[in-house]
Amino acid sequence: MSSLYDEVAPAPAEGVPTRRITVTVNGEPRTIDVEPRLLLAHMLRQGLKLTGTHSGCDTSNCGACTILFEGRPIKSCTMLAVQADGHSIETVEGLATSSELHPIQEGFKQEHGLQCGFCTPGMMMASKALLEKNPNPTEDEVRWALSGNLCRCTGYQNIVKSVLWAAEKMRAESN
Amino acid sequence: MYPSRFGYESPKTVEEAIAILDASGGEAKILAGGQSLVPMLKLRFAAPEMLVDINNIDGLRYINVEADGTVRIGALTRHEDLEYSDVLPTASPVLAAAAHLVADPIVRTRGTFVGSVCHADPQGDWAAAMTALGGHIVAQGPNGKRTIEVKDFVVGPFQNALAYNEIAIEAVIPAPKGKxxxxxxxxxxxxxxxxxxxxxxxxxxxxxxxxxxxxxxxxxxxxxxxxxxxxxxxxxxxxxxxxxxxxxxxxxxxxxxxxxxxxxxxxxxxxxxxxxxxxxxxxxxxxxxxx
CATH class of the missing domain: 3.30.390.50 (CO dehydrogenase flavoprotein, C-terminal domain)
Structure with a gap:
């Protein structure tokens, strides 16, 4: 139990109730005991060691911790882990297969959509949600969809290009 | 950052939720979308003893437009449900115009319309839109339902008129006089x-x-x-x-x-x-x- 709470919160004291929850993470059911106050982002990072989901601002502003909850993007630092019980979530670790990058990841590579890479997992998950809803977005629609995700180095230009690149590739693949 | 400790209940019905609120004697807080509450918990501006998560209650996520034009919005209707609604641009252009301006797109997938009105942030878009529309909130407590006009519901910054054992279950925009x-x-x-x-x-x-x-x-x-x-x-x-x-x-x-x-x-x-x-x-x- 202690490893789950390292760096996040003190481990529950004797007698503090935990809940056993089962969450489908990237298609795989995971069962874990959590204290109600544990944030979903912390459960992913410390509990399940899925450190691809980044914790940026801790104040629900930056979107680095964006994951898909039942297919829609949410800030995982602004939801309790217990609330994910019985639900399905996707993280950046679920994008690539063992042999192939997801077109969104490929787009970020081709168009230099990252410098330090900190915001990238959140950017990619928000992009995935956009492209599922709207496979052929305009540049404006991409900018709008990513307006909840902050990047402090690229100035967004290449991120937008990356998503448009991915959209084109995904449309070509589905034809 | 992490919140201080709290108890957590996730009732399946409104009645069950009200019973938990009632038993808590004012130390419980309702968790709906959580896009204001969870940040406040993390900053420890709020430290309730108990959270009553209403997300597992069925039948609270809807936008209904009645024959006379009355619009009813359930307690778990997310901001993005209003943003992508086919009926709102005609039924309530004010709400349709505000929907895509609330917070950011990722907050809108989770945050709720009714929760935002309850939060009564002086910066809140929905409380202002509802006030302009002459809307009201339906509150349900142990003794049944009552209707409160939004201008009386928002009693001050971050303060609403709900009793500790009441839940705002629906927002209502009255039928327009004309269009x-x-x-x-x-x-x-x-x-x-x-x-x-x-x-x-x-x-x-x-x-x-x-x-x-x-x-x-x-x-x-x-x-x-x-x-x-x-x-x-x-x-x-x-x-x-x-x-x-x-x-x-x-x-x-x-x-x-x-x-x-x-x-x-x-x-x-x-x-x-x-x-x-x-x-x-x-x-x-x-x-x-x-x-």
Whole structure:
């Protein structure tokens, strides 16, 4: 139990109730005991060691911790882990297969959509949600969809290009 | 950051949730979308003993438009449900205009309309839109339901009129007198920032005559500002350049802006006036086209 709470919160004291929850993470059911106050982002990072989901601002502003909850993007630092019980979530670790990058990841590579890479997992998950809803977005629609995700180095230009690149590739693949 | 410890319950029915609230004697807080509450828990501005998560209650996520035009919005309806709604642009153009301006797109997938009104943030878009629309909140407690007008529901900054054992289960926008028109404009430095100024104007039109007028402001005072009296002079009138200007000046006078890093109070008042003129001029043009 202690490893789950390292760096996040003190481990529950004797007698503090935990809940056993089962969450489908990237298609795989995971069962874990959590204290109600544990944030979903912390459960992913410390509990399940899925450190691809980044914790940026801790104040629900930056979107680095964006994951898909039942297919829609949410800030995982602004939801309790217990609330994910019985639900399905996707993280950046679920994008690539063992042999192939997801077109969104490929787009970020081709168009230099990252410098330090900190915001990238959140950017990619928000992009995935956009492209599922709207496979052929305009540049404006991409900018709008990513307006909840902050990047402090690229100035967004290449991120937008990356998503448009991915959209084109995904449309070509589905034809 | 992490919240202080709390108990957690996730009831399956409204009645069960009310029973938990009632038993808590005022130490419990309702968790809906959590997009304001969870940040407040993390900062420890809020430290309730118990959270009552209502997300597992079925049947609270809906936007219903009744035959007479009354709009009903359930407690778990997310901001994005309003943003992508097919019915709202006609049924309530004010709500449709505000929906894509609330917070940022990722907050909108999770945060709820009713929760935002309950949170009563002076910067909140929905409390202002609902005030302009003359909307009300249906609260359910141990003794049944009661209806509270939003202007009485929002009693101050971050304060609402709910008793500790009541849940706001529905927001209601009354049937328009004629056709519901209006809009919502917001100036923000970047998406997700607090607004420099936000303006809601709601007009019910019979032909090109105003049958009901409402207005409210967010971000230009320590509370949601009801500016409905300021637009009352439009009722019974056709919109003209002169009466639009008079109304806009009256709404701007109702604002209580403070100078800060987002602008001086004069600047913010000017924004309010400009937004009212912009909304009303747009409505005047479209009602002329329709006539």
């Amino acid at each position: 519901s028109t209006g809009s919502y404009l917001k100036l923000e430095r970047r998406v997700g920032d607090f607004a420099t100024a936000s303006v809601a104007v709601s007009l019910d039109m019979v032909g090109d005559v105003v049958a009901r007028a409402g207005s409210a402001l967010a971000g230009v005072g320590g509370r949601t500002i009801d500016a409905t009296d300021a637009v009352a002079s439009l009722v019974g009138q056709k919109l003209t350049e002169e009466n639009i200007k008079t109304a806009a000046e009256a709404v701007a006078a109702a604002a209580e802006p403070r100078s800060d890093h987002r602008g001086t109070s004069d600047y913010k008042r000017q924004i309010v006036k400009t937004f009212v003129i912009r909304i009303l001029t747009g409505l005047a043009e479209s009602s002329q086209k329709a006539a």
